[in-house]
Amino acid sequence: MRRVLTLFFLLAIGGLALAFWLTRPLPFTAEDLPPLKGDAIAGRQIFLAAGCASCHADRGAEAQQAPILSGGRRLSTEFGEFITPNISSDPVHGIGSYNLAGLASVLKRGVTPDGRHLYPVMPYTTYTRMDLQDIADLKAFLDDLPASDEVPQPHELSLPWSLRSGIGLWKKRYLDSNFVGAAPSERVERGRYLAEALGHCAECHTPRDRFGGLDKSRWMAGAPGFSGRAEAPNVTPAALDWSRDEIAWFLESGHSPRDEIASNEMEAVISGLGQLPKDDLEALAYYLASLAPIE
Structure with a gap:
């Protein structure tokens, strides 16, 4: 009986390990994407439509030509308290060091360039449908915005929600790049x-x-x-x-x-x-x- 339980335990551990390996973060590399040149003017239209400022800037910044995207807004959910990050052009505290592959990884895969799953409070389940050219244009616009040295704050989550490894399994179920509504015209x-x-x-x-x-x-x-x-x-x-x-x-x-x-x-x-x-x-x-x- 002990051998059976031991075997069952080992199989369960092995199954979980395999599941987490199959759902591990896989950011894009530069070689994965075609060479695209971004247009900052077009990128501003993408920025407005995507509502970036409504989460990552102070209230009222949506109407500004050059908002400071320092983050820091608190989003309370049943899973815990999420705090929006700095996505300004600062290369240390923001996303100024991201290349196109890095930004595409965040928006289309919900993964940081250094290989961490992002929580879906960031709506990458929507952004995964974005065209790559729109992402290139958005990046060109973001690169021109002011930098902020605001240090990103950690989310305030309890177990098991604080374990990012489980997000990969969640994405297998919910991250879908297919459109939902019909398009008759x-x-x-x-x-x-x-x-x-x-x-x-x-x-x-x-x-x-x-x-x-x-x-x-x-x-x-x-x-x-x-x-x-x-x-x-x-x-x-x-x-x-x-x-x-x-x-x-x-x-x-x-x-x-x-x-x-x-x-x-x-x-x-x-x-x-x-x-x-x-x-x-x-x-x-x-x-x-x-x-x-x-x-």
């Missing part, structure tokens, strides 16, 4: 890219399962807010009865057809989205109107 396809690859709308507006993964069967059907924030509403056509023009106007101005004003986290989102070209805001409106209605 070119305009809707553009809106889908803005929402599902850049804007990470679903990260707030889609409910999650007990392991923190998005419940795609209720895509954009509303979800509880983090940190005691207000609930993110259902934005499928079952609940959002606005016209496409009204949706586009809200995304630009923050004013709803009922003369309500965007508040809480949506206020910061609008500060970025409102600077996008009208064609992009209309594309987002067409995308939202095309979603499957979910009560």
Whole structure:
């Protein structure tokens, strides 16, 4: 009996070791990517659509031409307290030393260039759908922003959530580069890219399962807010009865057809989205109107 238990224990340990090895962090190398030249002007549009400032800069910085991305915002979740890092151009405390492969590793694989899993509070489950050229453009813009020597603070997590090794297993289940919504037209396809690859709308507006993964069967059907924030509403056509023009106007101005004003986290989102070209805001409106209605 002792031999059987010993064998079972060894097999279990071996199975776990194999699972962690198969899900180990694998950052991109420079050889993995084509040589791409970034455009900082185009990169600013990516920056605005992706909402980088809303987590990594002080409130109100979304509207600035050159925000300081020193991080430090606290995000309270049921898994613990996350603190956003410095992503300024500082080469020591920020990401100024990252090359294109390093930034692509963070955004598309949720892995740091030195090979550490990132927690999915960083919405790489959305950014994994980004085009590499957009990442190159974003990097060109980030490289031009001011540096900050703010020292990144560690997350405040308890066991088992403080063990990053388990994130690789989580990614096997939830990191998916396929788009969710349909794209019946070119305009809707553009809106889908803005929402599902850049804007990470679903990260707030889609409910999650007990392991923190998005419940795609209720895509954009509303979800509880983090940190005691207000609930993110259902934005499928079952609940959002606005016209496409009204949706586009809200995304630009923050004013709803009922003369309500965007508040809480949506206020910061609008500060970025409102600077996008009208064609992009209309594309987002067409995308939202095309979603499957979910009560």
